[in-house]
Amino acid sequence: MKKILLGSIITSLLVLFTACSGENEKSSGSGNETVDFFSDKVDDEAAYSEISELINEDIGVELNFVGYSDTTAFQTAVQQSLGQENSPGMFTWWSGYRMEDIAKSGNIEDLTSEWEEYYIPAGVNPDLAEAFKVDGKIYGAPATVLYNGIYYNQEIFEKYNLEVPKTFDEFLALCETLKSEDITPIGMQDAGWASFLWFQQLIAAYNPELYTSLVNGEISYQDEQVVEVMEIWQSMLDNGYFAEPVDHMTRAKQFSNGDVAMTYESTRFTKNLEEDFGLEAEKDYSRFILPSMESSQKPVIFYETSPIAISSASSEKDNAIKILREYYGEEQQQAYADQMGIGFLEGVELGNETNQNITEKANSDDHLSMIRYYEATPATIVDAATTSLWEFVYDPSTSSIENTLKTIQAESEKAFSN
Structure with missing residues (x-):
């Protein structure tokens, strides 16, 4: 009788142990x-x-x-x-x-x-x-x-004897040449978060230290240097260098068909181009990094x-x-x-x-790698910036620059005052 009772207790304990183990480890x-x-x-x-x-x-x-x-x-x-x-x-x-x-x-x-x-x-x-x-x-x-960079359609570049720009002035000249051939230079994605992409890249091309100071709240968004960058972007928008913002797949199709010659995207875009549109790397498309506005500065790759x-x-x-x-x-x-x-x-x-x-x-010493704006600064600033920057993209006026930077700066002051 004692053996039977002892056996029952041991069995019960084993079942209980197994059940408890099952709660802690999935199989x-x-x-x-x-x-x-x-x-x-x-x-x-x-x-x-x-x-x-x-x-x-x-x-x-x-x-x-x-x-x-x-x-x-x-x-x-x-x-x-x-x-x-x-x-x-x-x-x-x-x-x-x-x-x-x-x-x-x-x-x-x-x-x-x-x-x-x-x-x-x-x-x-x-x-x-x-x-x-x-x-x-x-x-x-x-x-x-x-890694983010500028994709370019190699067929278009070859057709019009275009070269990858080595300076920022050459990049602007490239955009102007494409416009003269009735080709929209740059495709844009209309996702709510995507408005910061060209903002970050132009700021860093102007001066990487300005970008670092900006995202860390060490300099005002209303600083004259930031205003100057916004005016450069304003000029690019006014000159028609950017296509109307569209959804991701439409933009990929525009790029693949040659309706736009370039677009700014991350590494994952290659999979989209190859699987959805049959393009081949270094034959149909390639990438370059936006040159710095000052020759003494290293180009910045955002990641x-x-x-x-x-x-x-x-x-x-x-x-x-x-x-x-x-x-x-x-x-x-x-x-x-x-x-x-x-x-x-x-x-x-x-x-x-x-x-x-x-x-x-x-990974080379010839470029600077910097974390992109979306993660580099507090989320409340990013949220305000993405909304305000879209307003600027659709209305690239002087008053829009002032309002956009004022709005972002107000959020920056709140975030970094805590």
Whole structure:
């Protein structure tokens, strides 16, 4: 009787232990442990599926990619789950000031020591850590690094014997030549956030230090230097160098058809051009970096890097840390590059010469790499700027310049007075 009772107690304890373990560790159908990875980069699913297989072979943990096509839904899903055990072990986010709130909430892991012990030795550029720092600690690691530049239609350039500009004056002359041939020089995207793209690039072309001072609240948006840059942009708009802003796919079609000769975009645009329109890198399209307005200054390449953060309260936290250590293996990064045509680790072949070239430029001493405006300054300033800058684009007048800069400066003063 005692043996039967003892056996029942042991069985009950084993069932209870198994149930408790199940609450803390998720398992896949194969019996392996899994880590949920929330992301707003839905196109990355195939790449992460392959990466998951490689990591699982090494450490027996699988990555469950959960993609969100709607940015707002993604943000809500992440923010509502943070601080809870059922939050995703890993998720992508935004760098710079956009990371500050969740870092200061205490809901994501400090990865400073992981950078020193794992990521940097694996070949991750230590300079990228600056984009994920809050109060001196590093709260993210790069999922991707995208470099912005000016795409140009090579067929148009060859037809009219045009060359990639080496100075800013040559760039303006190029735009004028295209206009004289009844070709709109530059395509624009009408997404709500996209108005800052030419603002940041022109500011940095004028003076990189001006850009840094501006995003850090050290100089006024109403400073005469900023006004001068806006007047340059105003002249470009008045001269018809920019097409009417359109949605992303329409702009890609305009570029592919030669209706616009150039457009400013990130590395991901190559995949769009090749898969949707059949263009080939360095045959149908290529990229250049906008020259500086002063020959003594290095051209600036803006980058955006999407960090991977780890939820501190998640039951998957420990396995998420293990996965992120494996993520920067050359085989894993090559798998991502093979699928997406982009990458940032040295030694990884991108399979796209245009992307390979700009990545090498970004890592060279001939260019400055700077984090883009969207992440480089507080979100309240960005929100005010994107709205006001669109008003300027559609009404490039002197009064519009004054109103735009006054509005942004008011938000800047609020943000940096705290």
